[in-house]
Amino acid sequence: MSKKRTEIRQTSRNIRVVDAIYIQCKLECYRGNPLIEALPPPVSKTKWKERLQQQPAMLPAERALPPELRLHCALKMKRAFIVQARHLEICEKTDLLLRSAYVGVSLGESERRRRAQEWYACVQSGQVPDFGLGEQANGEFFSIIGSSGMGKTQSLLHFLEWIPEVIRHTASQHLQIPVIYVQCPHNGSTKDFARSILRAFDRLLGTSFDKENDRATEETLIAIAAALMDRYFVGLLVIDEIQNLSHKKSGGREEFMDFFLQLFNVLHLSIIVIGTMKAAGVLQTTFRQARRASSMGSVVWERSKPNDKGWTRLLNNLWQYQWQGEPTELTDELADVLYDETQGITALLVRLLILVQHRAIALGIAELTPKLVRKVASDNLVLLRPMLAALRSGNPARIAKYDDFVIPELDEFAEISGAFPRESFSATESAEGAEAIKEDTRRTVLSMLLSLGLSEQVAEFHLKAVLDVTPEATPLEVMNEVLARTKGKSARKSTESRSKKKSEGAAELPNGYDELRDAGWLPPEGGLGATDEPGDAD
Template sequence: MNNLAQYTPSPIPDYAGNPLIEALPPVLAEMDAARAIAHFPALAPDERLFSKELRLHCVDRLKDLIQPLPIHLELESAVSSILRTGYVSRNPVNAGTWRHLHTLSTNRRDLALFHSSASTFSLVGLSGIGKTTALNAVLSLYPQKIVHCRYEGREFLHTQIVWLKIECPFDGSLSGLCHAFFKALDKALDEPGRHSARFRSKGGIMEMIHSMEQLASTYFIGALVIDELQHLNAAKTGGKENLLNFFVNLINSIGIPVVFAGTNSMINLFADVLRNARRACGQGMYDFRQPSEADAAWNMLVDVIWRYQWIQKPAPLTPELRKVLYDLTQGVTDFLAKLMILGQRYAMQANIETLNEHVFRHIADTKLKLLKPAIAALRSGDTAAMKRFEDLLPPDEQLDALMRNESSVSINQLAALHINKAVNVIAEVPQVRAERPEPDAVSQVSRKIASDADPHVALAEQGWLAKDVLEFSDTYHAVT
């Protein structure tokens, strides 16, 4: 989908006269940002009257619930700022910007007098705490692709990629990062294979890096978001430093803001090199901390998610149930959503049709039992144990498997279905008495010969005996 540029002049002098900034949506007030980020799925009262099968589908809407929290608004403000400030030094109206692009294309950066205005920030937190969901919600406030045609009466044909989000490769390699970049860029441009098929590693990693930097500049990428940065811990010797230095080069030499997101273990990556640590915290580090049981934001989230009950006997949210929900999730939002979804599924399929402590603890001990070691580490409050939280989590594939909807129909019920159907079929088949067919003439002659005192004579009388033993031979017919 092409978003044609519509320009809104900015009252901020630094932003004025810059088509890349003026084509962005307006800067939002906090409450406007909260309304834009929020997503509250529909829940009509009469849906609780639906059949169990239909209500099981409705429960899955909880996966899409987004309740804005204060940190969402801080994140929105940070993204809004780095996008605009990053474009200040890359104004396409200025001749210096095109000189900079030319030096990048010829790889003669020593001739460029370029002063980057790009900044950066980091986003850290526990797995499942809501980092990626929050980041995606904020990025969705901006069109990813903007097509420019004319600006201030002059022809300005250009495609602007406002943001690009990629995941750090599992092996923490530069080549893997480049491949991920090319694929993400093709997706943003809606041109599959345009760059990912063209730029291979045959020419060497340096050629891929140069191509990546050039494309990032050519499309005026507003911000490059690197998620799952903790994968750098798996990089080979020297790999971390190479990749971090590459990011620093993007910010300083290319002028592209970079946002880093990952788990708490990511912090150590930047602590190794102070220079990288300072740059990674250009606009601060946003920490999605584990909330306490009394945290106001956590309790607001529990209040909101509790309203989404498709069971036939909705339960009130008591202080005791609040304690149970926190105890079984330890404030991890993804665990809370899973507990509410699976709890309602179980209540429906077991014909309980209400939520209580028994239901939640049953789910924790069965469907979510793989999460128990990780939750126990958080519950302990022990620093050493809590550092092992990520290692104790099951793989993503197993987490996805936990959410599969299982049938509540027993084997006996399925067997009874076959028996009942077989009985009905037998009852419906009409009982028809078989009638003996009338014997034909040949059959009558055969029986007469068989009952004769001398069957041989009877066969001869009927002409059924061959007089010449060779009368059916091919050789006989050939010579006669």
């Protein structure tokens, strides 16, 4: 039975197409190239800042609206985009990469098309294509690496809003798709990656390439993806979440590398990869040849420091969005607390400010205070506490464990989802002192447990369980209980039993005492209530 040949046919549902309007380029190397002259002309950094900056209007009259409406107003902060120097650098380099990929490429038959066709024929016949992978490519390579929640992807997507998705060149009836944006699959699969490229074309053109090739082999999918990028004159391929490639074994990464180099060298695409700090290893191995062939370098986007000008500007711009009553002035103490609770992560700052607004509006709080910020953070950022604790520690080994953490969406926080019970202002304020003591206890005991060699994951799990039941326990009592739990026993008694023993002067030591004593955390003799004063012993 002969194998059915996969057909790549043009769609009649061009749902995102604009007709090309050509603007003559001033640069000789770009002039006369319709693929470049159909793109929006390059602009200055000042112009890019005007295009990217998004600050929804904050109307003073909105503070007089009913609480249920002001809660909606607070969501305006999600749409705010405060331009930083990194954003402008990304826009500038992305524009350069896009145009450089089209140099020497025409709308007619070209060397690029001939080589792509020969490569496709080799793959379909089962042969290994060889077109000199060591040659210098026309396209460029650029990487954007940084902590989660800093706005890497958002920056690029804002740039792409100013680039037409599909351009029709009416004279030749060719379609041009300047940019294809895809995410690296969670398993790092080359087959799934090729399929995601097909889905990107389907989204832009209204086609069904993915569905038509649902049973295709990996080699066929790769060939089809490459042929589509050639047919529709793709200039820039953006690969997000590239750290997922680290999940693959070395053989799988080499397989992905082969595909990547074919795109880079045969089709002469420009390629941008985006990922977390964990992607650094991938860049040092899988993409090393592309990095040598490119002069664009990379942007390493670390979290902000408390005194960074960009962080200060971001905080000042977002602080103006207040609907709880008369605006509260941003004091140094408030700024310090906001940084401590978010550790310089942009997305987390935006979410926390929205959550604080929701708490203040719901409870009728007129003034924003450090205590309120701490309380809201304590109630809502529970899942992020281990990551934030690692960032506060400054320990590279601990921080590395959370390189690929994900900032929850706003509706996943208790304040928004409704999991948090609405309480009065007095209850929120009075709970602050107890919560602060509980948090201090947690941090103290966590540090002690880690120094004893207990893994952070196990320590955090047992700490939470103990403090949820006995939030008033002292650090030593909490540590005893955690050590006992790790041995499969519980040193905790009920409140009534513990009170009875204290009143009877019971001297029984809890499980885990020996471990504490040997580690030097307790006196060598006596119980938790014992003293070193002469005469205390019988």
